[in-house]
Amino acid sequence: MKKRTTESLSRRDFLKFSGAAVSFLGSLELAPEKTLAAIKTTIERRPLEFEVSPEDDQIMRMQSDLQRALAKPVEERRWVMVIDLRKCLGCHACTIACVVENKLPPGVVYRPVMIEELGTYPNVAMRFLPRPCMQCDEPPCVPVCPVNATYKDENGVVVIDYDQCIGCRYCVTACPYGARTFDFGALYTDETAEFEGIIFGKPSASAYERSASYEYGEARQRNDGDSSPIGNVRKCHFCLHRLKEGMLPACTTTCIGRATYFGDANDQDSLVADLIASPNVMRLKEELGTQPRVYYLT
Amino acid sequence: MNIKRFLYGLAGLALLIGMWGIYDRFVNGHANTNYGSYVVWGLWVAMYLFFAGVAAGSFMISTLDFLFRIPVFKGTGRIALWTALVTLAAGLTSIGLDLGHMERIWKVFLQGNPSSVMFQMVWGYTIFGVLMLACLFLAIRNPEGRLLRILMGIGLALSLFVSGAVGALLGVQAARPFWHVGLFPVQFPFFSFASGAAVMLSVLAFLGPKDDPNRKQQLWILGILSVVMVLVKLYFMWADYSVSVYGNVPQNVAAVREVLFGPYWWAFWILQLLIGTFIPLVVLLQKRLVEKTLLIGWMGVFLLVGYAVARGLIIFPALTIPEIESLATAFGGPHLTFDYFPSSVEWAVTIGTVGMATLGVLLGGEILPLYRQDRKKGKA
Numbered sequence: 001m002k003k004r005t006t007e008s009l010s011r012r013d014f015l016k017f018s019g020a021a022v023s024f025l026g027s028l029e030l031a032p033e034k035t036l037a038a039i040k041t042t043i044e045r046r047p048l049e050f051e052v053s054p055e056d057d058q059i060m061r062m063q064s065d066l067q068r069a070l071a072k073p074v075e076e077r078r079w080v081m082v083i084d085l086r087k088c089l090g091c092h093a094c095t096i097a098c099v100v101e102n103k104l105p106p107g108v109v110y111r112p113v114m115i116e117e118l119g120t121y122p123n124v125a126m127r128f129l130p131r132p133c134m135q136c137d138e139p140p141c142v143p144v145c146p147v148n149a150t151y152k153d154e155n156g157v158v159v160i161d162y163d164q165c166i167g168c169r170y171c172v173t174a175c176p177y178g179a180r181t182f183d184f185g186a187l188y189t190d191e192t193a194e195f196e197g198i199i200f201g202k203p204s205a206s207a208y209e210r211s212a213s214y215e216y217g218e219a220r221q222r223n224d225g226d227s228s229p230i231g232n233v234r235k236c237h238f239c240l241h242r243l244k245e246g247m248l249p250a251c252t253t254t255c256i257g258r259a260t261y262f263g264d265a266n267d268q269d270s271l272v273a274d275l276i277a278s279p280n281v282m283r284l285k286e287e288l289g290t291q292p293r294v295y296y297l298t
Numbered sequence: 299m300n301i302k303r304f305l306y307g308l309a310g311l312a313l314l315i316g317m318w319g320i321y322d323r324f325v326n327g328h329a330n331t332n333y334g335s336y337v338v339w340g341l342w343v344a345m346y347l348f349f350a351g352v353a354a355g356s357f358m359i360s361t362l363d364f365l366f367r368i369p370v371f372k373g374t375g376r377i378a379l380w381t382a383l384v385t386l387a388a389g390l391t392s393i394g395l396d397l398g399h400m401e402r403i404w405k406v407f408l409q410g411n412p413s414s415v416m417f418q419m420v421w422g423y424t425i426f427g428v429l430m431l432a433c434l435f436l437a438i439r440n441p442e443g444r445l446l447r448i449l450m451g452i453g454l455a456l457s458l459f460v461s462g463a464v465g466a467l468l469g470v471q472a473a474r475p476f477w478h479v480g481l482f483p484v485q486f487p488f489f490s491f492a493s494g495a496a497v498m499l500s501v502l503a504f505l506g507p508k509d510d511p512n513r514k515q516q517l518w519i520l521g522i523l524s525v526v527m528v529l530v531k532l533y534f535m536w537a538d539y540s541v542s543v544y545g546n547v548p549q550n551v552a553a554v555r556e557v558l559f560g561p562y563w564w565a566f567w568i569l570q571l572l573i574g575t576f577i578p579l580v581v582l583l584q585k586r587l588v589e590k591t592l593l594i595g596w597m598g599v600f601l602l603v604g605y606a607v608a609r610g611l612i613i614f615p616a617l618t619i620p621e622i623e624s625l626a627t628a629f630g631g632p633h634l635t636f637d638y639f640p641s642s643v644e645w646a647v648t649i650g651t652v653g654m655a656t657l658g659v660l661l662g663g664e665i666l667p668l669y670r671q672d673r674k675k676g677k678a
Contacts, residue, residue: 107335108321112628129624140473146416147405166405172338172418176473176623182398185327190356224600226327229399282468284622288472 060257061221061271062248069264070246074154079238080265081252083130084297087259090115090128097254098132099240103213105222106186110179110236111251130260131159132237133179134284134292140182141171150233156293157238162228172233176285177292183228187222192265217241230286238262265293301504301592307366309396309656316650322643323395325623332641334633336625337617340510341397341640344610345648347464348493349389349655350423351486351605354457355494356382357430364437365450370512370519377505378498378661379434384658385497386427388651395647415467422460429453438667461490468612476542476553476616485534492527493605497521500598501659503591507669517594521582524601528575531608553615561637562614565607574604614638 026178056276069077090113098104114129139158142150149164150171174181189206212219216237220229239249248251252262275281276295283292322330333340355395356378362368363375394400407424410417433453436446465486468477500522506513539557542550557566578597582585588594618636620626626636640648662668 077540107631107633109629109631109634112625114622114628116624129622131622131625131628140471144414144416144470146411146414147402147409148411164402164405164409165399166402167400168396168416169398170337170414170467172335173617174471174473176621178336178625182328182338182633184329184331184334186329186632226399228399228521233328233398257359 014144026140035200054191058261059253061249062252062261062263065263065267065270065272066243066248067246069267069270072241072267076266077155077264078266078293079155079157079243080263080272080276080293081132081135081238081249081297082261082272082281082295082297084259084261085127085129086297087257088113088128088130089257089259090126091242091256093254093256094130094260098236099251101242101250102215103211103222104208104234105183105208106188106190108181108183108234110181123199129296130251131177131179131284132238132294134177134290134294135236135238137291137293140174140176140288144170144174145279146170153240155238155240155243156234157240159237159240160233160235162216162220162232163230165232167231167233169233176288176290180233180235183229183232183234185226207254214241217244280287299589301595305504306660307657309653309660312649312653313657314653315646316648316653319643319646319650320395320650326643327377328398330641330643332638334635336601336615336620336634336636336640337638339396339613339617340638341610341644341648343393344391344613345606345651346389347613348606348609349385349392349651350464351490351609352493352497352602353382353386353389353430354426354461354487354490355492356385357453357457357494358491359494359498360433361450361454364433364441364446365454370515372512373510373669374410374498374502374506374516376437376666377436377501377663378494379430379437380500380662380666380668381501381659382494382516383404383427383430383434384655384662386423386430386564387658388421388655391437391654392648392651415463415470419460419463419467422456422463426453426460427458429456440535457490458487462489468598468616473621474616475547475549477612479538482535488527488534489605489608492524492531493602495523495527496598496601496605498598499524500595500602503595503598505660505663505669506591514588514592517591518585518588521594521597522599525579528579528601530603532575535608549619552619555612556615558620560615561618561639566611569607570604570611573600574602574607577612578604640667 066170071077076228083180092113093108095111095113099109102110104110111130111132114131116127116129118125118127135157137152137156139152142158145151146168147166149161149166150158150264151161153159172182187206187209189202189209192202192205194202210222212221215229216238217240222230239247239251242249248262252260261272261275263270265276266274267273272295278297280298281295282298284293286292331340333342360375360378360382362371363373363378369551394403397403401418403618404415406420410421429449429452433449434445436443436449440446462483463482465482468474469479469482471477499517502513502516502520506516510516539554542554556562578600579592581597618638622634
């Protein structure tokens with residue numbers, strides 16, 4: 001008898017939950033922007049009011065470093081990323097976090113993790129090398145742009161003005177790291193079958209996929225046609241829109257191995273300043289004189 | 299069959315195929331192209347470089363008549379100028395369709411970055427195009443005038459500049475060792491001149507006035523010029539490839555291997571070397587064959603095929619070698635591959651632009667007085 005009651009309660013709970021879920025998804029499909037805006041307003045950003053010691057979690061320390069950096073004038077900050085290759089698990093969580101954060105379409109990737117096989121059997125190893133944009137201080141992609149659509153902004157981050165870019169892709173050829181991809185206008189739901197009346201089908205996914213991305217702090221709907229960023233070159237921008245809100249880049253907070261660090265290298269007390277002073281630090285293709293802002297610990 | 303009629307038919311068919319490609323490009327954007335985020339420039343960019351080279355080269359050939367006043371080339375200047383204009387239009391069509399946002403091209407003029415080689419090229423070709431139009435106008439109205447000669451002089455310098463800029467566009471890229479060749483801006487004007495000689499060889503052989511007493515000599519000289527330029531080109535290629543392989547820079551060696559033994563071997567050995575170099579070399583060196591104008595015309599076409607392929611074999615191999623080896627398998631998705639072979643849409647558009655250029659040359663000859671010449675002065 002008792003078992004029977006539990007079962008009936010569970011069913012009721014399930015129905016309640018389903019109803020809530022359906023109405024939530026329905027609202028997403030109908031007006032995803034409004035829903036997201038509503039969610040955003042309910043989240044209050046509170047300043048960090050706690051002491052962070054070196055023993056604390058690195059994310060907490062970086063968050064504290066970030067607050068300090070944001071309090072400084074922008075020209076005094078030097079955003080850098082440090083990636084500890086010995087800690088990277090090759091889980092690709094950073095890649096996916098970046099795809100979700102920036103709502104990247106198929107074929108566009110900002111932070112792939114490259115997998116390298118080293119040695120000869122039986123002495124073999126795998127190395128995982130995440131590759132965001134290097135945000136070079138001497139970026140070869142910038143001077144080649146015929147319309148000044150890509151440039152280093154006041155944060156020292158190499159950005160792209162989507163409304164200025166003509167899509168010639170000269171910058172892609174100039175980047176020695178392959179850090180730029182072109183938006184061909186694809187959607188994940190392009191080849192998806194459509195089933196009438198199924199809430200989890202193509203219409204819901206498609207609505208989500210077409211809802212605005214907030215890169216560079218601008219809401220850009222992914223409509224049909226060729227409106228930007230379709231037809232543009234795209235790249236990692238250290239999640240500038242998150243930094244502006246006091247949040248670390250998505251790849252950094254998502255890294256389960258705590259292999260990715262981010263912060264202001266001009267702040268001598270920051271974690272990244274500590275790390276890049278290590279003797280085992282290196283940068284990719286330094287010989288090209290690009291002065292990358294992404295450091296690797298090996 | 300009359301060659302003109304045959305060319306009209308072929309060009310019309312090519313244009314029809316091209317219309318389908320252009321339709322697909324406008325409806326589906328870049329979705330059905332095979333270039334991507336790694337091999338970021340494909341057939342259309344290669345054809346742009348090719349057509350731009352032909353345009354600059356044709357202009358150079360037209361200076362033989364209007365600037366240097368070489369008697370044997372009297373009367374060839376107008377058609378050379380017209381061919382230059384038409385091929386420039388074909389090149390701009392090819393590159394225009396390649397742009398992600400072609401509607402923003404005005405930004406290069408009004409909001410441009412003068413330190414970008416691409417900016418310099420766009421400006422250079424625009425001024426060059428306007429100047430060619432002015433030259434053609436004067437060549438029809440007042441071919442003996444001083445102004446034409448001055449403009450032709452400026453145009454010659456400009457043609458060297460724009461050809462060199464194409465070389466610089468690639469040469470400045472330290473990220474691509476295969477392109478990062480200091481002599482590229484020097485080599486490309488030679489390539490342009492070679493293309494100009496080849497296209498004029500075809501145009502004059504197929505369409506030139508049969509009663510022109512200088513015609514055979516023109517063809518013979520253009521043929522010899524083509525042979526010399528082909529040999530110069532071979533030397534440049536040998537220098538580039540041998541230095542690359544000897545230097546043993548991995549990316550360079552890999553790119554040379556792609557061309558010689560990789561996926562593009564057939565394009566190199568069959569199209570560029572056999573059809574585009576060896577056969578024309580053998581035919582054009584035999585003076586008795588200059589009588590066979592049709593054969594000479596086809597040799598011009600063969601040379602052009604070789605030059606077009608050469609452009610592709612400069613562009614593609616540099617991009618099919620990953621900047622970082624493991625990038626190739628790091629993330630999957632459409633247009634994320636280091637393999638490249640043009641898609642049917644890319645081929646269709648390219649066939650269409652070739653058809654457009656051919657039709658342009660043919661129609662120009664019908665409508666404008668491009669072949670008319672003053673016999674008295676021609677003989678003088």
